Amino acid sequence: MNRNNLVLHAKASIExxxxxxxxxxxxxxxxxxxRAWLLYYWCRACDDLADGQDHGQGMSEIANPEKTIAAMRMMTARAQGGEQTGNPPFDAYGVVAQECGIPKKLADDMIDGFALDARGWRPxxxxxxxxxxxxxxxxxxCMMAIVMGxxxxxxxxxxxxxxxxxxxQLANIARDVTEDAEAGRCYLPRDWxxxxDIDPEKIxxxxxxxxxxALINQLCDMAGEYEASARVGxxxxxxxxxxAVLAAAGIYGDIAREIKRSDGASLDRRIFTSKGQKLGWIVKAFGQALLNSTRHDRQGLWTRARAV
Incomplete structure (x- = not known):
């Protein structure tokens, strides 16, 4: 499949x-x-493969999760090396990785997260x-930042x-506590x-x-701290x-803010942002992008390990 067709498929996937x-x-x-669409296409496909879903819907049990993760690694490595895999989402990743010089470690790091889920890991x-x-x-x-230059x-x-x-991701976890519990997953740390005094098996x-x-609200507060830091970048x-980044930060950040304002309603219904809220953030982010004067210290925040 040529690049233009991959872009069309990627656009349909993100929409x-x-x-x-x-x-x-x-x-x-x-x-x-x-390029952002191409990257999303691959990320979405990996996520769906790991969870037995179709664009995040209808989670099902994977018969052999280790084999699935191994295949994901193999196709990603082939695409990273410039090979055609015959699998459009992975070929899409190969295109954007080659065009932007995305380090292989970042792709490996993402797949490592799916491997954690595959073995039933809990924090x-x-x-x-x-x-x-x-x-x-x-x-x-990090990959998206590289896509942006x-x-x-x-x-x-x-x-x-x-x-x-x-x-x-903190907002996702806060939003999906009930859905994850129904699937036998829990991302709230055991020490929390x-x-x-919550039984990990009966949250x-x-x-x-x-x-x-209260723990969900704690996740939402953490999400706000990392959102504020990200705006500096x-x-x-x-x-x-x-x-675009400031709009996405505001739109997605509103999910965490809505969850906290809901006072537990997120456990009974899915929280989302309205079309009006999204449009509002696009307008607001335009002004923020013009000012470009955000300051926020990262001291005390978690920091990834660096390969180089």
Whole structure:
């Protein structure tokens, strides 16, 4: 499949899988937008393979998760090396990796997150949680920064890009506590649960609902801290990329803010941002991108390990 057709497939994938990201991506220049779609296409495909889903819907049990992860690694490595895999999402990754010089380690780091899920891993500590968030989202933030023109050696900016991925994933975890529990998963650290007197195997117990809501709110507060840090990195981007990133940060950040405002309703219904909220952030982010004066110290925040 040629590049143009891969872009069309990637566009359809992001429009189906994430209306928030699809809307924000329209603010990029054409070249960056297409590359962002190609990267998303691969990320979405890996996520769906790992969870037995179709664009994040209908989670099902994978018969041989280790074999699935191994195949994912093999196809990604082939695509990274410039080979045609015959699998469009992986060929899409190969195109964007070659065009932008995405380091193989970042792709490997993302797949490592799916490997953790495949073996039923659960975080013991907050540091474990953030390490997991790095694998499944922070590494993607770093790749997106490179797609937007940031050098793979500009670790200061990549750390801020990683922070945005962490913020997104923390919001996801806060939103999906009930869905994850129904699938036998829990991403709340065991030491948090112990301190809140919540049985890790019975986190949805009605008598501990208030304690669980407090932990969800803690996740939302953390998401806000990493979102604020990520906004600083946007200052290093071109105007259109900065606008898109700030819009995405606001749109996705509103998910965490809505969860906290819902006072536990997120346990009973899925929280989402409205079309009006999304459009509002696109307008607001335009002004923020023009000002380009955000400052936020990263001191005390979790930081990824650097390969170089």
């Amino acid at each position: 189906r899988g994430s209306k928030s990201f699809a809307r924000a991506s329209k603010l990029f220049s054409r070249q960056t937008r297409e 013991e500590t907050e540091d474990d949680l953030l390490q997991y968030c790095y694998h499944v989202a922070g590494a993607v933030g 940031v050098s793979a050696r500009n670790h200061e900016v990549l750390d801020r890009a990683c922070d945005l991925g962490l913020a997104f 649960l112990a301190a809140a 949805m117990a009605p008598e501990r609902r208030d304690a669980l809501i 946007a200052a290093s981007l071109t105007f259109r990329s900065r606008w």
